[in-house]
Amino acid sequence: MNLPDLHSSVSGAKALLGYELIYESPAGVVSGMIVETEAYGPDDPAAHSFKGKTMRNAAIFGPAGMIYIYLIYGMHYCFNLAAGKESEGQAILIRALQPIQGIELMRRRRGDVSDINLANGPAKLVEALGIPFSLNASMINTGPIQLRPYETPKQITTRPRVGITKAAEWPWRYYITGNRFVSRP
DNA sequence: CGTAAGATATTCT
DNA sequence: GAATATCTTACGT
Numbered sequence: 001m002n003l004p005d006l007h008s009s010v011s012g013a014k015a016l017l018g019y020e021l022i023y024e025s026p027a028g029v030v031s032g033m034i035v036e037t038e039a040y041g042p043d044d045p046a047a048h049s050f051k052g053k054t055m056r057n058a059a060i061f062g063p064a065g066m067i068y069i070y071l072i073y074g075m076h077y078c079f080n081l082a083a084g085k086e087s088e089g090q091a092i093l094i095r096a097l098q099p100i101q102g103i104e105l106m107r108r109r110r111g112d113v114s115d116i117n118l119a120n121g122p123a124k125l126v127e128a129l130g131i132p133f134s135l136n137a138s139m140i141n142t143g144p145i146q147l148r149p150y151e152t153p154k155q156i157t158t159r160p161r162v163g164i165t166k167a168a169e170w171p172w173r174y175y176i177t178g179n180r181f182v183s184r185p
Numbered sequence: 186c187g188t189a190a191g192a193t194a195t196t197c198t
Numbered sequence: 199g200a201a202t203a204t205c206t207t208a209c210g211t
Contacts, residue, residue, distance in 0.1 A: 038203070040203075046203070047203085048196095048203075051196085051197080054195085054196075055195090056194090056195060056196080070195090070203085071193095071194055071195075072194085072195095072202065072203065072204060073192075073193065073194080073202065073204055073205085074192065074193030074194040074195080074202095075192055075193065075194085075204070075205075076204050076205065078203065078204080080203090091203095093203060095203090121204070121205070122203070122204075123204050123205065124204090124205075161203070162203075162204095163202085163203055163204070164202090164203060165201090165202090
């Protein structure tokens with residue numbers, strides 16, 4: 001297997017940087033290098049799993065490598081991977097990609113934006129890759145979504161997570177230092 | 186450069 | 199009724 005170390009959300013968030021995330025659909029192959037992630041849970045008031053399992057978040061409680069896709073603000077989808085042991089409720093949010101394959105397809109899906117803006121945000125990358133919500137609760141590397149090593153980051157920057165109010169000071173956001181495709185350097 | 190508003194599903198109070 | 203792991207457009211400095 002080409003899976004990174006997902007034994008916890010924090011170690012997985014760091015290990016995923018530099019991996020290539022690939023989605024193969026009938027429309028074509030699109031992929032990008034993961035340049036920014038955030039860790040959620042366990043015992044994390046900002047995590048969707050904190051208040052227990054619901055219909056929406058059940059995939060977080062699956063085995064490491066299960067895909068969790070959720071709808072936020074009624075409009076945007078975000079892509080996560082479950083981490084840790086089954087039913088621990090840990091997840092890693094993929095926040096930004098550097099486009100590699102299928103850039104023309106991404107441009108068509110994202111509309112009239114500059115290349116830097118194709119996938120430099122959690123909802124942007126889902127739209128750019130064209131990942132459908134139907135892949136929620138499926139496993140990475142067993143279906144159309146694949147992960148493989150691409151590049152080893154030279155340096156990783158650690159910062160507080162973006163867009164949350166609970167546990168906002170926890171430094172669980174990681175990105176490749178100096179990469180231009182990070183959402184908020 | 187900056188701040189503000191709008192879209193609107195799911196969950197919690 | 200209010201908040202939320204967001205993005206885009208509009209408008210003020």
